[in-house]
Amino acid sequence: xxxxxxxxxxxxxxxxxxxxxxxxxxxxxxxxxxxxxxxxxxxxxxxxxxxxxxxxxxxxxxxxxxxxxxxxxxxxxxxxxxxxxxxxxxxxxxxxxxxxxxxxxxxxxxxxxxxxxxxxxxxxxxxxxxxxxxxxxxxxxxxxxxxxxxxxxxxxxxxxxxxxxxxxxxxxxxxxxxxxxxxxxxxxxxxxxxxxxxxxxxxxxxxxxxxxxxxxxxxxxxxxxxxxxxxxxxxxxxxxxxxxxxxxxxxxxxxx
Amino acid sequence: xxxxxxxxxxxxxxxxxxxxxxxxxxxxxxxxxxxxxxxxxxxxxxxxxxxxxxxxxxxxxxxxxxxxxxxxxxxxxxxxxxxxxxxxxxxxxxxxxxxxxxxxxxxxxxxxxxxxxxxxxxxxxxxxxxxxxxxxxxxxxxxxxxxxxxxxxxxxxxxxxxxxxxxxxxxxxxxxxxxxxxxxxxxxxxxxxxxxxxxxxxxxxxxxxxxxxxxxxxxxxxxxxxxxxxxxxxxxxxxxxxxxxxxxxxxxxxxxxxxxxxxxxxxxxxxxxxxxxxxxxxxxxxxxxxxxxxxx
Numbered sequence: 001x002x003x004x005x006x007x008x009x010x011x012x013x014x015x016x017x018x019x020x021x022x023x024x025x026x027x028x029x030x031x032x033x034x035x036x037x038x039x040x041x042x043x044x045x046x047x048x049x050x051x052x053x054x055x056x057x058x059x060x061x062x063x064x065x066x067x068x069x070x071x072x073x074x075x076x077x078x079x080x081x082x083x084x085x086x087x088x089x090x091x092x093x094x095x096x097x098x099x100x101x102x103x104x105x106x107x108x109x110x111x112x113x114x115x116x117x118x119x120x121x122x123x124x125x126x127x128x129x130x131x132x133x134x135x136x137x138x139x140x141x142x143x144x145x146x147x148x149x150x151x152x153x154x155x156x157x158x159x160x161x162x163x164x165x166x167x168x169x170x171x172x173x174x175x176x177x178x179x180x181x182x183x184x185x186x187x188x189x190x191x192x193x194x195x196x197x198x199x200x201x202x203x204x205x206x207x208x209x210x211x212x213x214x215x216x217x218x219x220x221x222x223x224x225x226x227x228x229x230x231x232x233x234x235x236x237x238x239x240x241x242x243x244x245x246x247x248x249x250x251x252x253x254x255x256x
Numbered sequence: 257x258x259x260x261x262x263x264x265x266x267x268x269x270x271x272x273x274x275x276x277x278x279x280x281x282x283x284x285x286x287x288x289x290x291x292x293x294x295x296x297x298x299x300x301x302x303x304x305x306x307x308x309x310x311x312x313x314x315x316x317x318x319x320x321x322x323x324x325x326x327x328x329x330x331x332x333x334x335x336x337x338x339x340x341x342x343x344x345x346x347x348x349x350x351x352x353x354x355x356x357x358x359x360x361x362x363x364x365x366x367x368x369x370x371x372x373x374x375x376x377x378x379x380x381x382x383x384x385x386x387x388x389x390x391x392x393x394x395x396x397x398x399x400x401x402x403x404x405x406x407x408x409x410x411x412x413x414x415x416x417x418x419x420x421x422x423x424x425x426x427x428x429x430x431x432x433x434x435x436x437x438x439x440x441x442x443x444x445x446x447x448x449x450x451x452x453x454x455x456x457x458x459x460x461x462x463x464x465x466x467x468x469x470x471x472x473x474x475x476x477x478x479x480x481x482x483x484x485x486x487x488x489x490x491x492x493x494x495x496x497x498x499x500x501x502x503x504x505x506x507x508x509x510x511x512x513x514x515x516x517x518x519x520x521x522x523x524x525x526x527x528x529x530x531x532x533x534x535x536x537x538x539x540x541x542x543x544x545x546x547x548x549x550x551x552x
Contacts, residue, residue, distance in 0.1 A: 027334055050360060051282050051435045063498040064333035066283025066435050068489055079468075080282050080307075080437050081368045084361040089380055112357075117390045123342050125331030127387065128308075132361040135383040161384030173384050174404070253499035 003233045005186035006145075007241060008205045010036060011233045013097075013143045013184040021094045022046045024133050027065045029143045030097035032244070033184075035061060039240050048087065050129045052078040060251040061244060069251075084129070088136045096137030098130055098160070100144055102152050105198050105219045106169075107142060107162030107180035107190075109134070110155040117157060127159045134160035139178040146185040146216040153219045163197035187213050189230065193222070203228040258428035258451070258475035263484075263527040266450045266477035267293045271302075275415040278305040278446065279312060280367075281488060282437030283333065283496070287420040288312055289484030289530045290452050292522045295319045305414055307363045307438065311487065311504050314338040315522070318514055320350040326412075328360045335501055339508040349511065357391055362409045367438045369411035370445025381407040417446035420485045421470075422492070424453045425460050428472035434491030436468045449476040452484040454493050454534060481527045482534035494533055 003011075013033035017023060019042040025034045027049075035058065038045050046055045051066035055075035062070050071077050078087070087093070100109035101124050111130065115121030134140055140162070144150060162180045163169060170179050183190035183199050187208045190199040200222040201213060206229065214221050233241075261269070271277060271294060279287050291312040294302075298321075304313055305326040310333070316322055318340030325341070332338055344353040358366070365377035378397060388394040388407075397408045419439040421432040430451050432439060443449045451470070456478075460467075483490075487497035487504075507517045521529075 051284070051437070053435065063335070063501060064283045064496070066333075066437075067498070068284070068434070068491060068495050071284070071434050071491065077435055079440070080360070081364040081441060084364045085368075085379070088361065112386070117386075120346065123330075123337075123345055125329050125337075126327070126357055127359045127385070128329035129360040131359040131383075131385045131387065132379075132381045134385075136380070158384065158386040164384055169384075175383055251498075252502070 001233070001235050001238045003238055005205070007233060007238060008230070009143060009145070009184055009186040010241060011237045012189055012205065012230055013141065014040065014237070016141050016182050016184065017042050017045055017095070019044050022092060023048065024088065024093045024096040024129070024137055025049050026098045026130070027062070029099050031061055032241070033143055034097055035244060036237070036241050039244065040237055048093070050080070050083055052080055052083045054078060054087070059247065061248040063252055084132065088129070088132055091136060093137040095139050095141060096133040097141045097143070098133065100142065102150055102155050103142065103144055103183065104152055104155050106164060106166050107183055107192070107199050108155055108158050108164065109142065109160045109162065110157045112157040112159045114156055130160040134162065134179070135175050135177060137177060140180040141182045141184065142180055143184045146187050146213070148216060148218050151217045151219070163192060166197045167195070187216060191224070198222060200224045201227060203230045205230045206232045258430070258472045258478050260428065260456070261477045261479055263289060263293050263452060263479040263481055264297070266479045267297050270448050270450050270477055271299055271416050273299055274301045276303040276305065277416045277418060278412065278414040278442050279418040280306060280438050280442045281420060281485065282307065282435055284435035284437065284489060284491060285420045285432060285439065285485050286310055286312055286488035287418045287452055287484065288486060288488060289481040289527045290418045290420070290450055291316055292525070293527065294321060295518070295522055305412060307360055308333070309338060309341060311338070311501065314340040314508055315518065317341050317344050317353060318350070318508070319518060322353055323351070324354045324356065326356040326358070328358045328363045332501060332505060335505050339505070340514060343511070356393060357387060358394070358409060359387065362394070362407065363412070364438055366409050366412040367441040367445055370413045371441040374411055376408045376410050378406050378408050412445055414442070414446045415448060417442040417449040419443060419449070420452045420490070422453065422490060423455050423457055423460070424451070424478045424480070426456065426458050428475065428478060429460070430470040430475055430478065431460055431463065432468045433464065440468055440470060443470055444474060450479065451475055451477070452479050452481040454482050454484070454490050456480050479527070481530055483530035483532060484527065486530055486533035494535060497533070
């Protein structure tokens with residue numbers, strides 16, 4: 001089956017999740033990747049949304065983090081205060097899955113503002129749960145489309161902390177979790193360099209060139225010593241993802 | 257003790273110009289009907305607090321009700337921007353609005369501190385990020401036992417909490433289930449409160465022993481507004497109207513289109529317009545045998 005770049009991105013992101021993960025799910029592309037993982041290779045993965053829905057198994061993708069579908073299919077639903085205090089701050093997540101508007105080479109994320117904070121060019125939604133998800137989950141996966149204006153040399157605002165200025169910056173702030181370990185895009189997969197923590201390309205998606213990646217990265221992009229070729233989506237991965245999106249479109253009242 | 261009022265009476269007697277008002281409901285049970293009543297009664301200079309301002313505050317801000325917004329995620333979930341908020345914040349239309357921005361963890365903790373009667377909330381948060389540089393209400397304390405630096409934000413103690421719940425009983429107790437968000441905390445944290453409900457029943461009858469109940473003596477005004485959370489939803493009554501959330505993007509993009517929509521759908525309507533959304537799910541086990549009307 002032929003696939004498009006967004007499908008490749010979602011499938012590559014889903015593959016990063018493991019069956020034993022306890023995952024804090026961001027809305028949008030992270031939610032699609034997490035549910036695809038649950039519907040393919042990770043049937044026992046625990047998906048948790050910030051609305052308090054624990055071990056939820058939605059049949060269709062939620063539009064918001066609190067659609068009734070999430071509560072109806074959850075093992076239990078806890079108050080939002082409890083979600084952030086006992087479950088997130090309590091360190092019970094192995095992984096948090098986030099998206100963003102801007103990312104830099106150390107996987108810090110901006111979802112707050114383009115331009116100056118007090119006189120923004122574009123006011124974005126803000127952090128929501130992300131600032132604390134970034135520090136409290138065992139590790140962070142990020143899924144984002146690549147473009148020069150979203151993969152930037154310098155963020156306008158640090159909404160959530162990745163590897164800061166690189167190296168041991170997280171440890172210096174007393175943060176014990178790993179931070180961003182995977183950045184999955186429509187072109188490639190990035191992972192942090194073991195020492196500098198700069199996000200470096202470790203896998204390139206089928207049909208994508210190094211020049212394309214460099215042209216869509218706003219800093220001089222680094223490639224790891226051994227760069228893998230991302231396996232193309234399997235027919236099973238593609239059909240499960242497409243069925244999920246088709247069910248979702250019907251449920252949200254879109255033209256299918 | 258709570259009092260049964262019409263929604264118009266509840267807003268009239270509870271919310272004043274200049275009040276700090278928190279209308280909560282985390283995606284679920286957002287009190288839209290009450291928000292529309294505040295718009296109809298033309299309250300002004302409100303400080304609006306809400307974790308996810310959602311369409312309800314886009315409408316209030318676009319109609320000029322607010323001077324300030326306290327929030328942690330300001331968007332149309334899964335759709336995009338809140339255009340009326342952005343127009344107010346970026347262009348001052350219809351009036352300038354200031355912001356106080358937090359993270360979800362901070363606001364949830366701040367509501368809990370408000371309910372607990374504490375002056376501030378303490379939590380592990382805001383590590384390495386820029387928000388503390390632009391919000392002087394984000395500070396730090398040192399744990400006296402371990403020396404760990406922890407974030408602190410002031411407790412949220414609104415003048416008025418507004419929530420939508422599933423039902424009230426004849427004695428004026430309030431019940432909610434499903435995604436319960438921060439609704440219990442915001443009512444307990446506030447000086448006054450308005451609760452709209454899907455229905456008023458003689459007694460709650462069969463229910464989970466752990467259902468969230470706000471006893472009558474913790475609640476201010478109760479108004480029965482079936483469908484009053486639409487386009488948000490009421491667990492077991494009706495589902496989230498995701499198509500409406502998507503349609504709002506086009507309605508709110510344009511000032512004139514927005515004003516025309518508000519005139520037809522809010523200013524020229526009353527709370528009873530929400531009833532069309534309140535179709536019950538047949539055979540729901542917690543439905544009482546005997547329903548009564550608020551006006552009895």
